[in-house]
Amino acid sequence: MTASIGSTVTATAGKDGAARSRRGADLIVKSNLLLVFLALCVVASLLAPQFLTGRNIANLLQQSSLTGIVAIGMTMVVLTAGIDLSVGSVAAFGGMTIALLMAAGVPVVPAILVSVAAGAVFGAFMGGLSAYLSLPSFMTTLAGLTAVRGLTYLLTDGKPAEASGSEAFQLLGGGFIGYVPIVGIIFVAITVLAAVVLRGTTFGEYVYAVGSNKEAARLSGLPVRGLITTVFAVSGALAALAGVLLTSRLTVGQPTAFNGLELDAIAAVVLGGTNLFGGRGGVFGTFVAVLLLSVLRNLCNLLGLGSFFQMVVTGLILLVALVLNMLIERRGARA
Amino acid sequence: MTERLRMTGIVKRFPGTVALDGVELSVLPGEVHCLLGENGAGKSTLMKILAGSYQPDEGTILLDGRPFRPATPHAGLAAGIAVIYQELDLLPDLTVAQNLLLGRAPRLGPFVRRGRRARLAREALDRVGAAFPVTARVRDLPIAAQQLTAIAKALTADARVIVMDEPSATLSESELRAVFDVIRSLTAEGRSVIFISHRMEEVMEIGDRATVLRDGRTAGVYDLASTGRDEIVAAMIGEARELVGATGRPAPEGEPLLSVERVHVPGLIDVRGIDVRPGEVVGLAGLGGAGRTTLLRALFGDLKAQVTARLDGRPLKVPGPASAVRAGLALVPESRKEQGLMLGLSVSRNAAISALGRPPWLLPGRLGRRITEPALASLGVKAAGPAQPVGQLSGGNQQKVVLAKWITRGGIRVLLLDEPTRGLDVGAKADLYRQVRHLADQGVAVLLASSELNELTANADRIQVLYEGRNVACFDPRVSPESVIAHTVITGATP
Numbered sequence A: 001m002t003a004s005i006g007s008t009v010t011a012t013a014g015k016d017g018a019a020r021s022r023r024g025a026d027l028i029v030k031s032n033l034l035l036v037f038l039a040l041c042v043v044a045s046l047l048a049p050q051f052l053t054g055r056n057i058a059n060l061l062q063q064s065s066l067t068g069i070v071a072i073g074m075t076m077v078v079l080t081a082g083i084d085l086s087v088g089s090v091a092a093f094g095g096m097t098i099a100l101l102m103a104a105g106v107p108v109v110p111a112i113l114v115s116v117a118a119g120a121v122f123g124a125f126m127g128g129l130s131a132y133l134s135l136p137s138f139m140t141t142l143a144g145l146t147a148v149r150g151l152t153y154l155l156t157d158g159k160p161a162e163a164s165g166s167e168a169f170q171l172l173g174g175g176f177i178g179y180v181p182i183v184g185i186i187f188v189a190i191t192v193l194a195a196v197v198l199r200g201t202t203f204g205e206y207v208y209a210v211g212s213n214k215e216a217a218r219l220s221g222l223p224v225r226g227l228i229t230t231v232f233a234v235s236g237a238l239a240a241l242a243g244v245l246l247t248s249r250l251t252v253g254q255p256t257a258f259n260g261l262e263l264d265a266i267a268a269v270v271l272g273g274t275n276l277f278g279g280r281g282g283v284f285g286t287f288v289a290v291l292l293l294s295v296l297r298n299l300c301n302l303l304g305l306g307s308f309f310q311m312v313v314t315g316l317i318l319l320v321a322l323v324l325n326m327l328i329e330r331r332g333a334r335a
Numbered sequence B: 001m002t003e004r005l006r007m008t009g010i011v012k013r014f015p016g017t018v019a020l021d022g023v024e025l026s027v028l029p030g031e032v033h034c035l036l037g038e039n040g041a042g043k044s045t046l047m048k049i050l051a052g053s054y055q056p057d058e059g060t061i062l063l064d065g066r067p068f069r070p071a072t073p074h075a076g077l078a079a080g081i082a083v084i085y086q087e088l089d090l091l092p093d094l095t096v097a098q099n100l101l102l103g104r105a106p107r108l109g110p111f112v113r114r115g116r117r118a119r120l121a122r123e124a125l126d127r128v129g130a131a132f133p134v135t136a137r138v139r140d141l142p143i144a145a146q147q148l149t150a151i152a153k154a155l156t157a158d159a160r161v162i163v164m165d166e167p168s169a170t171l172s173e174s175e176l177r178a179v180f181d182v183i184r185s186l187t188a189e190g191r192s193v194i195f196i197s198h199r200m201e202e203v204m205e206i207g208d209r210a211t212v213l214r215d216g217r218t219a220g221v222y223d224l225a226s227t228g229r230d231e232i233v234a235a236m237i238g239e240a241r242e243l244v245g246a247t248g249r250p251a252p253e254g255e256p257l258l259s260v261e262r263v264h265v266p267g268l269i270d271v272r273g274i275d276v277r278p279g280e281v282v283g284l285a286g287l288g289g290a291g292r293t294t295l296l297r298a299l300f301g302d303l304k305a306q307v308t309a310r311l312d313g314r315p316l317k318v319p320g321p322a323s324a325v326r327a328g329l330a331l332v333p334e335s336r337k338e339q340g341l342m343l344g345l346s347v348s349r350n351a352a353i354s355a356l357g358r359p360p361w362l363l364p365g366r367l368g369r370r371i372t373e374p375a376l377a378s379l380g381v382k383a384a385g386p387a388q389p390v391g392q393l394s395g396g397n398q399q400k401v402v403l404a405k406w407i408t409r410g411g412i413r414v415l416l417l418d419e420p421t422r423g424l425d426v427g428a429k430a431d432l433y434r435q436v437r438h439l440a441d442q443g444v445a446v447l448l449a450s451s452e453l454n455e456l457t458a459n460a461d462r463i464q465v466l467y468e469g470r471n472v473a474c475f476d477p478r479v480s481p482e483s484v485i486a487h488t489v490i491t492g493a494t495p
Helices: A013-047 A054-079 A087-103 A108-132 A137-156 A167-174 A182-200 A202-212 A214-219 A224-250 A261-271 A283-302 A307-334 B043-051 B073-078 B096-100 B114-127 B143-156 B173-188 B200-206 B229-237 B292-299 B321-327 B336-340 B347-357 B365-379 B395-409 B426-441 B453-459 B482-491
Strands: B005-014 B017-027 B032-036 B058-063 B081-084 B161-165 B192-196 B209-214 B217-223 B258-265 B269-276 B281-285 B306-311 B329-332 B414-418 B445-449 B462-467 B470-475
Touching (some): A013 A307, A054 A087, A054 A261, A087 A261, A108 A137, A167 A224, A182 A202, A182 A224, A202 A214, A214 B336, A261 A283, A261 A307, A283 A307, B032 B200, B032 B229, B043 B081, B043 B161, B073 B081, B096 B143, B173 B200, B173 B482, B269 B281, B281 B292, B292 B306, B292 B414, B292 B445, B321 B329, B329 B395, B347 B365, B347 B395, B365 B395, B414 B426, B426 B453, B462 B482
Parallel strands (some): B017 B217, B161 B192
Antiparallel strands (some): B005 B017, B258 B269, B258 B306, B462 B470
């Protein structure tokens, strides 16, 4: 063996610098979003004095949590280079199921479990089709988007369903501990749990591997198909959970709820820096992005700007974020 | 004779490294000029500057005596520089004619003149001696035909300088002959060819002169007719190093560990009776398409096949790669970038990925680094650190990370290697084979498929020759000379 080869993983000065600047770039990408978010909060509190009131913040968190829970599941799907367009319909289905179950006198806990499990089954079915038949998940979940929404309407022939639930059930979606909404706590808990799973477990490592190179993952002996199916099941379950929480807050199941939720969730995932082609990103970025988008919406509301204006601003923010991420990434790739 | 091309004092810096540090290159009209050097010596960077993909930080380029500085690849092509990359930049879903005249199709107003385009394309194909129709889709063509298409494309652009980046890596011997004939007819017309290759036999055969790059500098210019190949190889690697590890030890004996009775993929291969003993390296030789890759993929459960085989006396059942891995099989696939590695992920995450399928299920990042460290260290993977994305490593180090993946997993009984040295330089090849030998010495049975016969004779204990999907002969490289084996590889006839 020659001397240059026999040594351990050798660090050369130039490459080390490159790696450091790359880490720096990663840090900028992550904290960039956080900085923009904080700046936006400062601007919001200056422009609208009501922004920093406890009630407003609490409302804000409550409004963003449901989208946030769905966006966390979407992040995992996108990390495997897939996409789940069916989350809005699945969420509505979950919301209707729990309303009907509660009305039929099923106890709270089993009712929630059944509703969430229904979402997981939908997700697993669409993800499984995509994984085992090599169909693009864009197509299988697009079919799901239509079919599950139709099923949701069929449950009550399109009418809302009264959830004659208990006090405790209503607290779940609409309750507060102090100023903190319970759904906000659930959102944070799910984010942390997802982060631990993605960063700390074999399953999470497989998610990144599959998203990064499916073929290499398969030839490394990884259970690629099962993994993709599972990730879609998780996304479906989280969507159904969001539906359950909405029904709990409104005390009524709306079959028309969550129209277009998939786009909000995808917007948050992308704004959070997760690569749509898989393998790169994480739930922390999604978490901040969800809050950022709803602060933006909240600010527009407080300033009395209409929802049409909000849509334009949200779209522009997304574009700016994408271009920024691309520029920083290109800088990192060259180093 | 005036020079066709002169590149002087070319410097190219990337953040943290100097890729080219004052390179000189001079090419004459009608010459095949070989550009040689180990991986990372700067060949690709230099050619990208010539083509207009990169801008040099310093230095000048003269093309036929006039200053030349292409700002884009399009400008480079317009000025007469055509580069044929190893990964052919053809659009697979378009036809040959569409590809040949992409962006330059003859038009009448907004309409493409299809008849005229087909005629122009046909002329270009005829000049490279290609017989396939111009209406064929590139995806459906064999690699050699795609290579000819790429050359024909260079001709339609009326290129004065044609750069061929490792054209032989994906070609079989007979296909290579055809490409060589085309190169000779191109130079006979006065065009210049810059030929990049790692295979010294080809360089000595086709090249007129050679420029050797080493560490971003020009190490020397040689007249190939009067220079020995050892001198050139010495210039490439900078110090004397043996070309490939020699088989200097007796063949292992004993009961076979892997005993392949029959592997049958209808229409592709029907291989019978290949045994591999523990510690033995069995080479698989054959032309492109002879079935080497198919055999390895079938054994690894990666395609539907009827496999009758025994591992350690017990029947081997592999419905898929996951169960093959559980049984103790490991595959180093043909294309490390597409099939072997997660390029965006770090070195340690790549190396750890196959070892994670068992408890403990919790994997803090640090544990991943700890379990991969011994393998990465013993293989001598050179990286900025375990956190560096594997896509930034050189080819040799990437291939070692693929090996590290299996070593980290542990429990490998059979190692399947498919063209493990493709695109690697001389030093990296020798190093890789040393590691493979080291694994074999620990009792691993190795099946090694390669199109480089000299690598097989130097590293395999036995060589099985595949011809049109069947294993037609088995040689002991200690006894049979390479020329005899080569004859069987090409003709399928046993001596």
